[in-house]
Amino acid sequence: MKGLWHLKRRSKVIVNMCQAADPRTILVVEDELFIRMSAIATLKDAGFWTLEAHNSAQALEILSRHPEVSIMMTDVRMPGKMDGFALVARVLIDYPAIRSIIVSSNATAAQASNAGAFGFVPKPYLPDTIIQAAHDTAVRH
Amino acid sequence: MTMLFDKIEDARSLAQIVVETVREPLLVLDNTLTILVASNSFHKIFQIDPKDTPNRPLFTLDKGGWDIPALHTLLERSLVDQTVVEGFLVEQEFPRIGARKFLLHARKVLGTDDGHALILLGFEDITERRAIEHEKALLQLRTDDLLVQKEVLLAEMQHRIVNSLQIIASILLLKARAVSSEETRQHLQDAHRRVMSVAAVQQHLHSSGRADAIDIAPYLSKLCESLAGSMIGESRPAKLTVTADEAHVVSANAISLGLIVTELVINALKYAFPDPGKDASVKVDYEVNGTDWKLSVSDNGIGRGTDSAPPAKGGLGTSLVKALAHQLDAQVETVSGPGGMRVCVTHATFLSRMAV
Numbered sequence: 001m002k003g004l005w006h007l008k009r010r011s012k013v014i015v016n017m018c019q020a021a022d023p024r025t026i027l028v029v030e031d032e033l034f035i036r037m038s039a040i041a042t043l044k045d046a047g048f049w050t051l052e053a054h055n056s057a058q059a060l061e062i063l064s065r066h067p068e069v070s071i072m073m074t075d076v077r078m079p080g081k082m083d084g085f086a087l088v089a090r091v092l093i094d095y096p097a098i099r100s101i102i103v104s105s106n107a108t109a110a111q112a113s114n115a116g117a118f119g120f121v122p123k124p125y126l127p128d129t130i131i132q133a134a135h136d137t138a139v140r141h
Numbered sequence: 142m143t144m145l146f147d148k149i150e151d152a153r154s155l156a157q158i159v160v161e162t163v164r165e166p167l168l169v170l171d172n173t174l175t176i177l178v179a180s181n182s183f184h185k186i187f188q189i190d191p192k193d194t195p196n197r198p199l200f201t202l203d204k205g206g207w208d209i210p211a212l213h214t215l216l217e218r219s220l221v222d223q224t225v226v227e228g229f230l231v232e233q234e235f236p237r238i239g240a241r242k243f244l245l246h247a248r249k250v251l252g253t254d255d256g257h258a259l260i261l262l263g264f265e266d267i268t269e270r271r272a273i274e275h276e277k278a279l280l281q282l283r284t285d286d287l288l289v290q291k292e293v294l295l296a297e298m299q300h301r302i303v304n305s306l307q308i309i310a311s312i313l314l315l316k317a318r319a320v321s322s323e324e325t326r327q328h329l330q331d332a333h334r335r336v337m338s339v340a341a342v343q344q345h346l347h348s349s350g351r352a353d354a355i356d357i358a359p360y361l362s363k364l365c366e367s368l369a370g371s372m373i374g375e376s377r378p379a380k381l382t383v384t385a386d387e388a389h390v391v392s393a394n395a396i397s398l399g400l401i402v403t404e405l406v407i408n409a410l411k412y413a414f415p416d417p418g419k420d421a422s423v424k425v426d427y428e429v430n431g432t433d434w435k436l437s438v439s440d441n442g443i444g445r446g447t448d449s450a451p452p453a454k455g456g457l458g459t460s461l462v463k464a465l466a467h468q469l470d471a472q473v474e475t476v477s478g479p480g481g482m483r484v485c486v487t488h489a490t491f492l493s494r495m496a497v
Contacts, residue, residue: 032304038311041318077300105303106296124307124340127314128370 022068023138025049029059029074029087030103039073039103042127048134056082056090063095070097071137073121073130076104085115092116099137103130166264172257174199174216186266188237206236212245219247219260228265242268299343306340330371331407331458337367338403342396355395357427358385364399365406365425372410379410379421386429397465398427398436404458404465405438405484413442413482433490436471439483445475462486 026048030036033054040050051066053059055078063069072091076084085107088100102112105123112120118140119133157178160167166183168176179194189203199216200208215229229245244265249258310333317329341364345355362383369381390398402425414421423440462484466473471488 032308032311034308034311034315035304038314041315105307106300122344123303124310124337124344126337126367126370 022049023070025051025066025068026071026073026134027051027053027059027062027066027069029053029056029072029078029084031055031075031078035075038127039130042130043073043134046131046134048138054078055080056084056087059087060090060094063091063098069095071099071101071134073101073103073134076102076107085111088112088115088117099140101130101133101137166266168194168199168262170199170216170260170262172220172260174260176202177259183264186238186264187235203236209233215245215247216260216262219249220258225249240268241266242271299346303340303343306336306343310336310340334368334371334403334407335400337371338364338399339396341367342392342399345395346392354389354391357388357390357395357398358383360390360395360399361385361402361425361427364402368403368406368410372407377410377414379414379423381406381410381423381425383425383427385425385427388427388429388434394469397469401436401462401465401486402438404462408458409438409440409442409482413440413444415443433488435485435487435489437483437485439481441481444479444482445477 024047026043028036028039028043028050030039030052031054036052036054040052043050049068051062051069053062056074057080059072059074063072072088074084074087078084082090084102084104088102091098091100099118100116101119101121102115102117103121103123103125104112107120109120109122118137121129121133160169160178161181163180164182165180166186167180168183169178171177175196175198176194177196179189179191181191183189184191184194187203193202199212209231211229211231211233215226215231219226226245226247229247231243231245232240233243234240244267246263246265248261250261313329313333313336317326317333320326320329341360342355345360345363362385365381365383369379373379373381406423406425409423410421413423421440421442423438426435426437426439428435428437463473466486469486469488471486474485474487476483476485
């Protein structure tokens, strides 16, 4: 864990210098605290660098400050004016290089694809499932 | 000649009797739209005195209450165009009986002695029928609305259940990361698997669009895929296979069956193969025969009674299996030997007991 933190901090320094997206930097957007914490811990353990947001507005604010983000993993139903589908559509326009993964208990893969998502993970999911989804997305980036 | 007049008079009398006795209100009008004959049902339904109708112009009936523009149109069309008019809708506030809806049927028929036409005017009261149709349409709309509401509520409930299970699973995993004791971590991870086992039922109910029953074969396959994903790896190589008859199981029983499979597979993978290099295999089988069923989990491991096996009295997993089997009105039987262990959970009636 400590090693990953070092890697993350070093990565941020490099990002600030060259403003490049990092294929293993993920923004996790999830309003449920424990689900978000668990997803972040799982992805960190798998070697990803993570950022987190609890709604769409915060996600967009973070993306405006972190060009290193290359993957966004988002829930669908969240408080605020914009749900996960709308967020994915907006990110596709504003940050076309970012690939989105929709994680949801009430959406379908077809709906996620229509919104412009690269991947879909149904809830409830196992830790390995989101690692695999993130890995597949990073590899194809 | 006299006989001919008699015959005509007889025919006229017969026609009058027919008109007077028909059940639907009926008027016979001349070409000036004066009433010649009115049926008894006409007098009764419109509450008009029979003395008031003969030789009275239709539009002066009931102090002009029948001077209805739509009726003018219909009768003029009938007279001028020589057509049959069927189902002409008239909605009118009638003087004595209030608001009514009638379908009018008009037909120009044979002329009188002086060559003038007659008009037969029939009335079909559809007031109640229309009211019932309207009520039925409203009921249908309300039913459709309630069905939509039910679907929305079901989807909302489904979402909340799955999200809650994901929250519980997340807390267990976070806790498992935080504890220092390896044994506690294992217990927390087992609890996580149990939660995911219940969650798998919800996922299948959602994907099948049903709220009451689950197709057991894909459910068990998905459940074991999930267990294999979290327990089988490089450090613990094993093959987990599922065979199941085609059957639907009510969701409450599916949860119990899923938890039994979870416990037995966890036990097998944890204790049956102390040697990681062994060609380990765990098989889950579900058979159905009418209302009877048998669930078995078998492995080709070392069997019970070794150091790595769970204690003979049984741990939490064994107790859970027994309790869940009792809930399903089923018997648990364990067979263990050098070739491995097999646990069967059988639900059978006295009439058609399945061989264990």
